[in-house]
Structure formats: structure tokens, C-alpha cells
Amino acid sequence: MSTAIDTMVRFEVFRYQPDWDEPTYQIYDVPYREDWVVLDALNYIKDTIDGSLTYRWSCRMGVCGSCGAMVNGYPKLTCAAFLSEYLPGPIRVEPLVNFNVERDLVTSIDGFMEKLESVQPWIIREDGATDDLKSEYLQTPAQHSAYQQFSMCINCLLCYAACPVSSHSEEFIGPAALALAQRYNLDTRDEGVEQRRDVILKDEGIWECSFVGECSAVCPKHVDPAGAIQQAKMTGAIDYYRRLLMPWTVKS
Amino acid sequence: MRGRSHEPIWWSAFGLGGITAALFVPVMIFVVGIGGAAGWDAVTGALAHGEDGIGALFRHAPVRAVLGLILALVTVHAAHRIRHTLIDLHVHAPPLVLIVASYGAAAVVSALIAIVLALF
Ligand code: SF4
Ligand code: FES
Numbered sequence: 001m002s003t004a005i006d007t008m009v010r011f012e013v014f015r016y017q018p019d020w021d022e023p024t025y026q027i028y029d030v031p032y033r034e035d036w037v038v039l040d041a042l043n044y045i046k047d048t049i050d051g052s053l054t055y056r057w058s059c060r061m062g063v064c065g066s067c068g069a070m071v072n073g074y075p076k077l078t079c080a081a082f083l084s085e086y087l088p089g090p091i092r093v094e095p096l097v098n099f100n101v102e103r104d105l106v107t108s109i110d111g112f113m114e115k116l117e118s119v120q121p122w123i124i125r126e127d128g129a130t131d132d133l134k135s136e137y138l139q140t141p142a143q144h145s146a147y148q149q150f151s152m153c154i155n156c157l158l159c160y161a162a163c164p165v166s167s168h169s170e171e172f173i174g175p176a177a178l179a180l181a182q183r184y185n186l187d188t189r190d191e192g193v194e195q196r197r198d199v200i201l202k203d204e205g206i207w208e209c210s211f212v213g214e215c216s217a218v219c220p221k222h223v224d225p226a227g228a229i230q231q232a233k234m235t236g237a238i239d240y241y242r243r244l245l246m247p248w249t250v251k252s
Numbered sequence: 253m254r255g256r257s258h259e260p261i262w263w264s265a266f267g268l269g270g271i272t273a274a275l276f277v278p279v280m281i282f283v284v285g286i287g288g289a290a291g292w293d294a295v296t297g298a299l300a301h302g303e304d305g306i307g308a309l310f311r312h313a314p315v316r317a318v319l320g321l322i323l324a325l326v327t328v329h330a331a332h333r334i335r336h337t338l339i340d341l342h343v344h345a346p347p348l349v350l351i352v353a354s355y356g357a358a359a360v361v362s363a364l365i366a367i368v369l370a371l372f
Contacts, residue, residue, distance in 0.1 A: 164340035203259060210336035237260040237267075
């Protein structure tokens with residue numbers, strides 16, 4: 001298809017400002033460009049039609065993870081959602097579901113940040129040697145590839161918007177944070193498995209997950225959080241039966 | 253450990269049922285449903301000891317016991333899936349009620365299957 005600047009695409013954008021009583025959908029007509037993504041259209045709206053429209057973005061190339069929104073009801077990075085996929089429109093843009101809205105398309109991610117911190121997503125050493133810059137922790141390519149996929153997360157939170165459990169349980173640690181917990185648990189340089197155990201093995205940790213798998217389906221980085229959670233469930237179940245049947249073999 | 257979940261019990265039963273469903277049920281359908289119904293000698297003849305038809309297969313107690321076990325595991329698998337689907341669909345019931353209702357239903361169905369197999 002050739003670039004057709006005279007074609008217009010209709011956008012229905014979710015609008016909400018803190019001093020409004022009700023959210024509303026605002027209609028904007030945006031010229032169609034073959035190489036435009038939804039984020040380009042939002043920028044066009046903000047620059048030329050309505051400067052009050054508020055949304056997050058930064059890299060425009062699927063790296064920063066800040067531009068997530070519901071595009072026609074599906075969680076997407078707006079910088080990766082080509083207008084051509086939604087022709088002839090209208091294209092409805094809403095904030096990611098399962099998060100509180102602060103303003104227009106901007107959601108509050110405070111809850112997620114707390115959950116992320118609770119799984120301690122960093123390398124923990126019992127010898128505390130992470131500060132010692134002279135230390136080296138070698139790893140074979142096979143050891144690296146065991147967790148590599150889970151380390152690709154950009155915290156875009158599309159997986160939380162897709163997750164049916166996150167839609168009913170505010171406490172559920174959720175896909176991205178659990179995938180990162182698994183990423184560090186699988187890292188041979190890490191010794192923090194015990195420290196993460198309590199958070200991960202709660203109901204609100206891995207066990208609330210009902211293995212619907214939508215997190216992995218929507219993930220733009222192919223992190224496969226559902227797979228990470230399944231792995232953790234297997235380890236968790238073994239841990240559970242070991243504590244039950246052979247309590248003398250476990251530390252705490 | 254504080255707040256430790258007992259979900260692993262249900263999850264491992266679910267997993268076992270899932271593996272059973274994936275591995276044995278297609279084989280069962282193939283052997284009994286297709287082979288047996290079509291009267292393949294390998295299926296009916298091997299166990300029939302002169303009797304004819306698929307019914308002969310089930311007159312062997314071990315066959316019925318294995319069949320019962322497979323069906324019970326698959327039933328528990330289904331109950332777990334249904335329980336979590338209900339939660340995902342925002343059915344608001346106390347967790348224990350859902351547990352009793354879903355796995356209880358699986359137990360009842362399994363008991364019925366056992367009775368049918370025992371009376372066969
Ligand atoms: S796991 Fe995937 S979908 Fe979830 S936050 Fe990370 S990159 Fe985004
Ligand atoms: S703007 Fe950075 S991921 Fe979309």
C-alpha cells in the first residue's frame with residue numbers, strides 16, 4: 001500500500017484528569033501514514049490538536065517499556081502498534097487495565113514497584129562480595145542461557161494488563177516480577193534463593209497463577225513469564241513435599 | 253514458614269492428571285474406542301479368552317482398576333482447572349468453599365466411576 005496522507009484514521013482516546021468527575025473518550029482524526037505507529041498518532045494529537053493529552057513514552061523503539069496501553073482492548077507497546085494493522089479504524093486507546101489511572105493514559109505503577117522490590121531482583125551473595133569489584137563470577141554459556149530469556153524484561157507491564165489473576169488480586173506479585181525472581185534464582189552467581197522463597201511461595205506469589213498464559217502471549221520481549229512461573233511451581237512443589245515429608249533436610 | 257501455601261497439593265494432582273490426560277487418554281481412546289470397537293484382534297483377542305467384543309476387556313479387574321485411576325486423575329485435573337477459571341471469572345466465593353465444591357465434585361464423580369466399573 002502506498003503512503004496515503006489523505007486517508008484519516010479515527011482515534012477514540014480515553015481521557016481522564018484528576019479534577020474531572022468521569023472519564024470520557026475523546027475523538028481525534030489523525031492522518032494515516034503507512035509507517036506510523038499508535039504512538040506517532042498520539043504525538044500528532046498532542047502536537048497539533050490537543051496539548052493536554054497525557055501519556056508516557058521515551059525510546060520509540062520497544063526498549064524503555066513506558067508506552068504500554070490498551071489498543072483496541074489488547075495490551076500493546078504503542079510504539080510497536082502499526083496503524084496499518086488497525087485499518088480502517090476506529091482505534092481505541094486506553095490505559096493499561098489492572099492499574100489505577102493517574103491521568104489519561106498514565107497509570108500508577110507504585111504497586112508494581114513494591115512487588116518488584118519484594119522479590120529482590122538483584123544478585124545476592126552470602127559472602128556479601130558483590131561490592132568487591134575484584135571478584136569475578138564465571139558462568140558457562142549454558143548457565144547463562146538458563147535465565148537469559150527471563151532477563152529481557154523491560155517492565156512494560158503489558159503482562160499485568162493481560163493477566164486474569166491481576167484483575168482480581170491486587171496482592172498477586174504477577175508475571176514480570178515473578179519472572180525476574182526466577183531469573184535471579186536460576187543465575188549461578190546468585191545465592192538468594194532462600195531469601196526470595198517466602199515471597200514467591202505464598203499464595204500471592206506463584207500459587208495464585210492459574211496458568212492462562214496470556215502474559216507470555218502479549219510480552220513484546222518474549223520473556224515467557226508463564227514458563228518462569230511454571231518452573232518455579234515445580235521447584236516450589238518439590239520444596240513443599242520435602243518440608244512435609246523430610247523436614248530435617250530443609251534449613252529454615 | 254509464614255503464609256506458606258498448600259496449593260502445591262492441588263497443583264501436583266492437577267499436573268499428574270494433566271500428564272495422564274495427555275499421555276493415556278488418547279491411547280485409551282485409540283485402543284478401546286477405535287481398535288476395540290472395530291474389533292481388532294490385537295485388542296479384543298489378546299484379553300478376551302474366547303469371549304467376543306470390547307466388553308470382554310473390562311471383565312479383567314486390573315483393566316478396570318487402571319481405567320478408574322486414569323479417569324479419577326483426569327477428573328481432579330478438570331476440577332482444578334474449573335476452580336481456577338471460576339476465580340479468574342471473578343466468582344466471589346470463600347477459597348475453602350471453592351476447594352470443597354470443586355475437588356468434592358471430583359471425588360463424587362470419581363466414586364461414581366468406581367461404582368460403575370465395579371458393577372461392570
Ligand atoms: S515480562 Fe514481558 S510483558 Fe511483562 S513487563 Fe516484562 S517485557 Fe513487559
Ligand atoms: S516508547 Fe519505549 S518501549 Fe515504546
